[in-house]
Amino acid sequence: MKIDRKVLLVDDEVEFTVTLAKILSRREITVGTASNCAEALAQMESESGPFTVIIMDVSMPEVNGIQCLALIKREWLCSEVIILTGHASVNTGIEGMKEGAFDYCLKPINTSELLDKIELAFEKVLVNQEQSTQS
Amino acid sequence: MTGIIQWIKEVFFSRHDSALSPEELQAVFRARYRHFRALLTANNTALQAMADLELALQSKQTFSMAFVRARTTAVTVNVYKMVNHLNEMSGGRYRKLENILARINADIDAIVEAVPPVRSGEHVVPLHQVDRNSVDLVGNKMANLGEIANIPGMETPQGFVITVSASDYLLEANNLNPEILRLLQPLDPENLAAVYEVSAAIQRLITGSTLPADLERKIYSAYADLEKTTRAGVTVALRSSALGEDTTGATFAGQYHTELNVDPEFLGQTYKEIVASKFTSRAMLYRMKRGYRHRDVAMCVGCLAMVDSVVSGVVYSRDPERPDTSWCVVSVVKGQAVKVVDGTGTSYLLLVSRQPPHEVIQQEVTQQTGNSGEQVPLDLLTPRQIATITEAALVLEKYFGIAQDIEWTIDTRGRLIILQSRPMVYAEKGEGECHLQDEPDDSSAPPLLTGAVSASAGVACGPVFPVRSALDMLQFPKGAVLVVQHPLPEWAPILNRAAAVVAETGSIAGHLATVAREFKVPAVFGVPDALKTLSNVESITVDAARGRIYTGRLEECIVGDVQQPDLMAGSPVKRLLQNLMEFMTPLNLTDPHSPYFKPGYCETLHDITRFCHEKAVAEMFKFGDRDRLHRHAAIRLVEKNVSLDWWVVDVADGIREGVDLSYKMIHMNDIVSTPMRALWEGISAFPWQGPPSVCARGFGAILFQSTMQPGLDPAVGTALTEKNYFLISKNFCNLSVRLGYHFAMIEAYLSDLRTERYVAFTFKGGAADAKRRAGRITLISDILSRYDFRIDQKGDSLTARIEKRSIGFLQERLKILGYLSVHTRQIDMVMNKQESVDLYKNKFLTEIEQMLD
Numbered sequence: 001m002k003i004d005r006k007v008l009l010v011d012d013e014v015e016f017t018v019t020l021a022k023i024l025s026r027r028e029i030t031v032g033t034a035s036n037c038a039e040a041l042a043q044m045e046s047e048s049g050p051f052t053v054i055i056m057d058v059s060m061p062e063v064n065g066i067q068c069l070a071l072i073k074r075e076w077l078c079s080e081v082i083i084l085t086g087h088a089s090v091n092t093g094i095e096g097m098k099e100g101a102f103d104y105c106l107k108p109i110n111t112s113e114l115l116d117k118i119e120l121a122f123e124k125v126l127v128n129q130e131q132s133t134q135s
Numbered sequence: 136m137t138g139i140i141q142w143i144k145e146v147f148f149s150r151h152d153s154a155l156s157p158e159e160l161q162a163v164f165r166a167r168y169r170h171f172r173a174l175l176t177a178n179n180t181a182l183q184a185m186a187d188l189e190l191a192l193q194s195k196q197t198f199s200m201a202f203v204r205a206r207t208t209a210v211t212v213n214v215y216k217m218v219n220h221l222n223e224m225s226g227g228r229y230r231k232l233e234n235i236l237a238r239i240n241a242d243i244d245a246i247v248e249a250v251p252p253v254r255s256g257e258h259v260v261p262l263h264q265v266d267r268n269s270v271d272l273v274g275n276k277m278a279n280l281g282e283i284a285n286i287p288g289m290e291t292p293q294g295f296v297i298t299v300s301a302s303d304y305l306l307e308a309n310n311l312n313p314e315i316l317r318l319l320q321p322l323d324p325e326n327l328a329a330v331y332e333v334s335a336a337i338q339r340l341i342t343g344s345t346l347p348a349d350l351e352r353k354i355y356s357a358y359a360d361l362e363k364t365t366r367a368g369v370t371v372a373l374r375s376s377a378l379g380e381d382t383t384g385a386t387f388a389g390q391y392h393t394e395l396n397v398d399p400e401f402l403g404q405t406y407k408e409i410v411a412s413k414f415t416s417r418a419m420l421y422r423m424k425r426g427y428r429h430r431d432v433a434m435c436v437g438c439l440a441m442v443d444s445v446v447s448g449v450v451y452s453r454d455p456e457r458p459d460t461s462w463c464v465v466s467v468v469k470g471q472a473v474k475v476v477d478g479t480g481t482s483y484l485l486l487v488s489r490q491p492p493h494e495v496i497q498q499e500v501t502q503q504t505g506n507s508g509e510q511v512p513l514d515l516l517t518p519r520q521i522a523t524i525t526e527a528a529l530v531l532e533k534y535f536g537i538a539q540d541i542e543w544t545i546d547t548r549g550r551l552i553i554l555q556s557r558p559m560v561y562a563e564k565g566e567g568e569c570h571l572q573d574e575p576d577d578s579s580a581p582p583l584l585t586g587a588v589s590a591s592a593g594v595a596c597g598p599v600f601p602v603r604s605a606l607d608m609l610q611f612p613k614g615a616v617l618v619v620q621h622p623l624p625e626w627a628p629i630l631n632r633a634a635a636v637v638a639e640t641g642s643i644a645g646h647l648a649t650v651a652r653e654f655k656v657p658a659v660f661g662v663p664d665a666l667k668t669l670s671n672v673e674s675i676t677v678d679a680a681r682g683r684i685y686t687g688r689l690e691e692c693i694v695g696d697v698q699q700p701d702l703m704a705g706s707p708v709k710r711l712l713q714n715l716m717e718f719m720t721p722l723n724l725t726d727p728h729s730p731y732f733k734p735g736y737c738e739t740l741h742d743i744t745r746f747c748h749e750k751a752v753a754e755m756f757k758f759g760d761r762d763r764l765h766r767h768a769a770i771r772l773v774e775k776n777v778s779l780d781w782w783v784v785d786v787a788d789g790i791r792e793g794v795d796l797s798y799k800m801i802h803m804n805d806i807v808s809t810p811m812r813a814l815w816e817g818i819s820a821f822p823w824q825g826p827p828s829v830c831a832r833g834f835g836a837i838l839f840q841s842t843m844q845p846g847l848d849p850a851v852g853t854a855l856t857e858k859n860y861f862l863i864s865k866n867f868c869n870l871s872v873r874l875g876y877h878f879a880m881i882e883a884y885l886s887d888l889r890t891e892r893y894v895a896f897t898f899k900g901g902a903a904d905a906k907r908r909a910g911r912i913t914l915i916s917d918i919l920s921r922y923d924f925r926i927d928q929k930g931d932s933l934t935a936r937i938e939k940r941s942i943g944f945l946q947e948r949l950k951i952l953g954y955l956s957v958h959t960r961q962i963d964m965v966m967n968k969q970e971s972v973d974l975y976k977n978k979f980l981t982e983i984e985q986m987l988d
Binding site: 059086089090091104106116131 | 204208240243244248323889890
């Protein structure tokens, strides 16, 4: 069984998403980008969606990352979300986990750590798919 | 595989789930194993983050609030994951842990996110109403100045203070705090370019903000009052006075702006610039290095009538380099004192006796030429004025109870006016003892430069690196010698990277000299043409105490330890971390068989990790039900020449497929678990040669310990101690082993993902007395340190970890642990003699090297 190696980057810092998108593309990952929650939801519903893994900044205008995470998990339970926290409180990580985040990374990010977490998230989606097929 | 399925079926589902097919059982088991593996990874990450925090607290390394926040988040999130995984594995049996974790996390959050109380008080206060009790409103510098004004015989400039509640109001009214926090929190102090960028951005925010109209009115009203007691249109000096500044140990010398000769129409804008100077790059870096957060420092501004200075300077009531001597050190400059403290002026130095009539002991020009190339006359002060300055310094030292660093000026009417007084920074006796023991042979290696002013004692060597601009600073390599024209406070951000400092101008009274002493960086100032002379020299040795510079690195001549200062001692960030650790690292749940080993007794995050780990193992392998474990799970390892009782529990893919397990016996050839195979290589590499021969006293000690510590008696069985169990999967291995009187646990996960890989080792106990047991632990610790393990040793227990390395590297470490587990048996009995320790150490190291070859 295979999964779509598709990652959606959601962050209002365009420079960050562009840089990370280049890194991910080199690892044979299809990358989509969004700069806010509304764009992220639209991307998930678009032809290029849904994305298997979503990397989402917590600090975003209007709808923040935790709220957006809840909206995504409500519609796309199979997708895994990794949240990025910068200046948020130490409890933001746990808030994200409670809303169903797969994991978190601190900003400024450690690229290799984030890449590992993305691979683990892919692995989890694959396992979940296998389980649901078996049942 | 049939055997495994059968085991899974009987162990996990013998009572309720027997209707499940073997495939379903396997799927359920694999899901459980995934949670177990994820729990171990989370445990590893949480413990690693805790260890990082503990190390930061114990070492003298500086660390930032961003570091504390990042590691704390790593701990809390991973402990949360552990609780979730344990509940997934156990069908929610430990839900109570969730509430306990939430309570501990709330305590941690309250510490990390504590917001300082709202500071109330007047926005503007006349200086004559200020004293030491006003420090929380006006900052240390102005509180001291107000206090000095009240000492009979002391004069200070007239003026007023724009208080901390005013700067709070300015930031609040313009809603600047959230944006400042957003910019500051992810900032890495090692990334100078980013620090400069953020510094400029925040200063722009503040200087571009709007001064609230009511605050502006109050400032100008106070200024009008000042005009009445001085003269109309009086120009003023705006001096920073930060809260937390000038406390003993952290001087903040020269970190913030002072603006002289400010015309009244620029009062408002200059005030904002001084407030913004809290965020100069050098101030931000200084705060980060010394453990202060943005919120720990608030800016007050003293607005003082300008003094018509004729001569000014700085007086140290003690010699900062030789505090036990009997003289004061007076730096003298024509005009305003700022030229002394920023290192650009031409000054001369007087050593003045502390005893009346305060005669000059020595006089020297510390700087031949300043910016203007002016020559300084050496008779700027009369003997009477020198005595008056010295007396004032001694009065202030006595008044404040500590040696003082005082800025003074003498006006056109001949009055001595004190501009500032703060505790002096000097090397404590016994510190900074590093020096050149034997002077290098002058005939073969004469000093390249001599006669420099010792601004901060010590000796150091490194490559020469001239700095002329901020761009040069960005490229400054760690360990180089900073060579500059003027010792400006602007260079302070790279002091912690510099081995030593050489400046063409400056004196010991400058701000950079103060900070160099604080950071214990050797510094020589007043070295004419240093930039030119050193331009073609690759490396130099700076002997600051003697004021000499030698070509090349004379490391072999340096004696004494370089004393690294604990720059963060007592700082707000260090105190915060100390408070935080109370909720994190103490381990109260140590004995799984104790009646208190329950969720309700978890008081710290470490307790929760310990509990989750223990219960996860129990959930996974059902150790509580030993009969079933024996009957269904454990397989005896049968190997030649290994006498101990070894058993294997395969949790997934650790045994070659197709092996017949019906006889409950297995050979190593059938084991495919990578970590177990590596461990076994170490265990079986050399035969154990039996216990060491001991004297009667050593044997008596063992008997005594056995009676005192029944838990050490191998005959007292626990679930884990009767046999030695390997719990394995293809890339995981946990070995709990009790060899003789000691207990060892080795756990390794050689994941395909590097970030998940680890090898952990716990060793505890022994039969001998505490001293000998500790001796064995030290021996093991020494050996493991050589092989890159991170060691935590407490008494007779030791933990060693190594993570995120290549699989081959970790396999070699497992071999070493396997070897040590067997060969350190009972040697604690002879660990009272150094020759025995050396003998065993040599033997172990030799055999380990042979094994690894």
